[in-house]
Amino acid sequence: MASVTIQNIDKSFGTTEVLKKVSIDIQDGEFIVLVGPSGCGKSTLLRIIAGLDTQNSGSIKIGDNTVDNLHASLRDIAMVFQSYALYPHLSVAENISVPLRMRRLNFLQRFPLIGQFIPGAKAAQSSIKKDVDEVTEMLGIEELLNRKPGQLSGGQRQRVAVGRAMVRHPQAFLMDEPLSNLDAERRVHMRAEIAELHRRLESTFIYVTHDQAEAMTMADRVAVMMDGDLLQVDTPRNIYANPVDIRVAEFIGSPKINILPAQAGQTGEVNIGKMALAGVISTVKNSEIQVGVRPESVTLESKDFPGLACRIVHHENLGSEAYFHVELDSGERVISRMDASAIDQFTTGHEASVKISSKNVLIFDNDGQRIATSNEVVA
C-alpha cells in the first residue's frame, strides 16, 4: 500500500503531445479513476506509471521511491489489462501463480523438469500454492483452478486477471478499462465487486475508463482528462455539481448537461434570450457567456408559463423518470428530466415552456472557463 505521486508528466509520440504536464497526488488507499474520451492520454499515463512506457519529462513516485528508472517488474505494482492478458497455455492456478513464481523461485528452480529438484524449490512451491488458494477462495473461483482461460467466460477471465494482480499484495493496482469487454449487465455487477474489493484490500487503485458512470460510481476521486490535459481532480459529487471547465461539465452526467448562450448584464444579471435567471449574479459583467444547466434542473410547464417557449420533439420513458427533448424557439435543443408522470401532460409534438431552476445553474465564459457567481466560490 502506498501513495502515488505524478509530477509534471510530459509525453509525446512524434509531434503529437499526448500528455501535457500532468500532476496528480494519489493518496495511500485511494480509489482514483482517470476518465476521459478515447485518445485523451489516460491509458498512456497509466502505462507510464506501470513502467511500460517512458515519459519525456516529469517524475513518478510510488510511496517514497522515485521509480522513473525502474523496470516495470521492480515497481511493485499490479495491472489488470483490458484484454485481461492471461497466458492462454496456462491453467487458472498457473496464471495466478506466475507473479509469485517469478519472484520466489530463482532461475534454476523455475527451469522445466529439473527445477523441482533444486534445493528450496519445494518449500517455495508450497508457499506459492497457499497464497494462490487464498486468493482464489477470496474471489470464489476455486472450481476453475484447472481450466484454461479459453474455457472461461468473460467475467471469469476478469476475475482471474484480478486474482493474478492481487496475489502478491502490490503497492498499487492499475486497471486499464477492465470492464469494457463485458456485457452491460455483467459490467454493473463487476463495478460493485471491484469497489468492494478495494474496500477489503485497502490498497491504492488507479483505474482508467472512458465510461463516466464507472468513474462516478466507483471512485473516491475522479480525474477528468481531455486532449492530454488534466482538467479537474475531485470527488464524484464535486465533479458533477461544481465542474471548473465546460468540457468537464459536458463529459460527466447522462443525459448531457444543456449549454445555452446567454448575456451577463451591467450588474451581472444573467439573461437567456429574454428570460432573466433570477438570483444568478455573474462576477463577469457585460459579456456573452454560456449557461450550463443539468437536465434535472430543467422542467417543462404549460405553454402560457413565462419561460422559454419550446416544442417537444421527442420523449423517452424510462419507467421511473422520463427525458424530454425540446427545441427552443431560438433553435437550441434542451433535455429535461422529470418524473415519468409528466408524460400525461407533455408528449412529443406538444408546445410547452421551459423553466430553469436557477439554484443549480453553472455559468462559463466563451472559452469554457467557469465563472463564479456572487453567492458561490469556484474551487
Added chain:
Amino acid sequence: MKEEVAATVSAPHVNSSLKRAENRAKWVSYLFCFPAVTLMFIILLVPIFVAAGLSFTDYSLGNPDMNWLGSKNYEVIFGRSSYQKMIWATVTYVVVVVPVSIGLGLGAAMLINSVGRLGEIYKTIYFLPVMAALLAMALVWDLALHPTVGIINDFLSLGCGSGVETFFSFGWIPFVDGSQSWYATSCADEFPNWIGDRDYTMPVICFIGIWQAFGFNMVLYLAGLTGVPRELYHAAAIDGVTNGWDQFRLVTWPMLGPTTIFVVTITSINSFKVFDTVEALTWGGPAKSTYVMMYAIFEKAVKENLVGFGSAITVVFLGFVLIITFTQRYLVEKRVHYS
C-alpha cells in the same frame, strides 16, 4: 421427455414436407461435393492404391506381363544393406535438417523482429535461397565445393600459415594439440573433397538443406510472432519477467506453438522429399552415403524401369510421411489449441 417431443411435433403433412426439404438439401450437398471427391479419388487415392498393388509385383513399364512377388520387394528394402543405408541416410537428413533449420529460423525471426528497419534487409537475404530453384542452387554449390578450383577450399587455404590457422587449430586451449586439429592437418595436407569423400557428403547435403529451408521457417515464424499479443509481454513484465529467456519461456514459445507444429510438419515432409541436391551433387554416393529415398525411387522406377520395386519404396516413404502427419494431428489437438 418423449411426450414433450411428441407434443411439439406439428401435424403430419407439415412434418413430411419438412422431411422432403431436408432430404433434398442432403442430396444437393452430395452433388456439390461430387466433383471434388471424384478428382481427389482419381488423382490422389487411385495412384496410391495402384502403387501399393504394384509394390507386390516385378512390374516394369513396357513389359506385357508381371509376376506376383508377395512381400519380396519389402524384404529386400528392409533386409539388404544398401536399402538400410537408404533409410539411414534419409532419417539422418531429416533428423539434422529439421531441428537445425527450425532453430535457426526461430532465432533469425526473433532477431529480425527486434531490430526494426534493418530487419527488412536480413529478411530478404535469408529468404533468397527459398525463392531460388534448388536445382540451380545445387549446381552453384557444386562449383563452390569443387576440391581444387572451388571457392570454399580457396577461401579456407587463405588462412593457412597465418594467425587464422593458429586460432582455428585451437592449440591455444590447454591440453589441445593444435597440430592434430582439422584445420592444421588440412593445411598441411589438403582441404577435403566435400562431395567425393563419404565423411563429408552427408553433412554437406544437410548444410545445403538447412541453408535452403531456414529462410522459409524464418518467414513462417515472423508471421507467427506478429500474432503474439503485445499485452502479454506487458503482463509478463509486470509479473516480474526481467530477462529474455523467461519472456521466451512464458510468452513467445507457447504462443508460437501452433506455428511450430506447422513448421515441423512442413519441414519434415520437405526433408523426406530431398532430391534436387542429391541428384545434382552426389547421385546418392559415395558408397550410398547420400542415397535418400526420393533418389532411390527415381533411380529404381525411372532410370532402371523397376516400377514394382520403386513402388515398394514409395509405399515405405508414404508410411513415414503418414506417421509425421498423424503425430502432428495428435499434437495439434492435444497441446497447442488454447481456446
